[in-house]
Amino acid sequence: MARITGGGRMSTTTTPAPPATSLPIWPGTPPEYDDSSREQMVVACDGGEQVAEAWVAQIRTRGLEPLQIHVRARPAAETHLYEADRDLIGLPQLRRVLQTANVGLRLLVAGCEWQVLTVLRVAIECGMIHDEIRAHATGDPQRIVVFCVHCEAEFLSPNVLGGDPTTCPRCRRHLEVHPHVNSSAARYLGSDADAGVLL
Numbered sequence: 001m002a003r004i005t006g007g008g009r010m011s012t013t014t015t016p017a018p019p020a021t022s023l024p025i026w027p028g029t030p031p032e033y034d035d036s037s038r039e040q041m042v043v044a045c046d047g048g049e050q051v052a053e054a055w056v057a058q059i060r061t062r063g064l065e066p067l068q069i070h071v072r073a074r075p076a077a078e079t080h081l082y083e084a085d086r087d088l089i090g091l092p093q094l095r096r097v098l099q100t101a102n103v104g105l106r107l108l109v110a111g112c113e114w115q116v117l118t119v120l121r122v123a124i125e126c127g128m129i130h131d132e133i134r135a136h137a138t139g140d141p142q143r144i145v146v147f148c149v150h151c152e153a154e155f156l157s158p159n160v161l162g163g164d165p166t167t168c169p170r171c172r173r174h175l176e177v178h179p180h181v182n183s184s185a186a187r188y189l190g191s192d193a194d195a196g197v198l199l
Contacts, residue, residue, distance in 0.1 A: 033058055043110075088118060
């Protein structure tokens with residue numbers, strides 16, 4: 001910010017810019033479904049059941065019956081190596097349906113953030129475009145998928161953004177989780193939390 005001092009000289013004061021982030025921004029209320037197509041699919045992830053039910057009810061008022069798929073997390077350790085098709089019940093079925101879907105399909109997905117992001121990744125991999133998808137994450141993210149930049153492991157972790165480091169279950173490094181989400185891979189970035197520490 002520039003200002004004029006008493007002597008008429010230009011003085012520049014700078015305010016540090018906030019760190020750049022690429023976190024998903026979710027609307028406070030679920031988006032409306034896209035009524036431009038008769039082909040509708042509703043995916044309910046953990047925590048998204050009520051939103052999904054509301055979408056189904058709206059679609060049925062048009063005399064349409066949407067395809068419904070439920071995606072659920074398998075019980076597992078709090079932090080563990082992540083494999084989407086193994087860890088999410090219903091995801092392989094969703095992938096098969098999307099691979100053979102008709103052109104014009106509209107996808108609606110609701111639930112906890114890490115599951116919604118994973119479903120979005122699968123939908124894009126299967127050829128859908130962003131304009132064909134409506135998504136809503138419910139509640140604050142309690143768990144996140146982290147990518148370790150050192151050993152390239154993907155693992156499910158408690159949400160430690162802005163907090164204590166998490167430990168990569170493969171290389172055992174303590175990782176700082178950065179406020180950056182790779183949207184195409186649906187994961188947060190983690191790097192060595194001790195890299196800048198001088199011993």
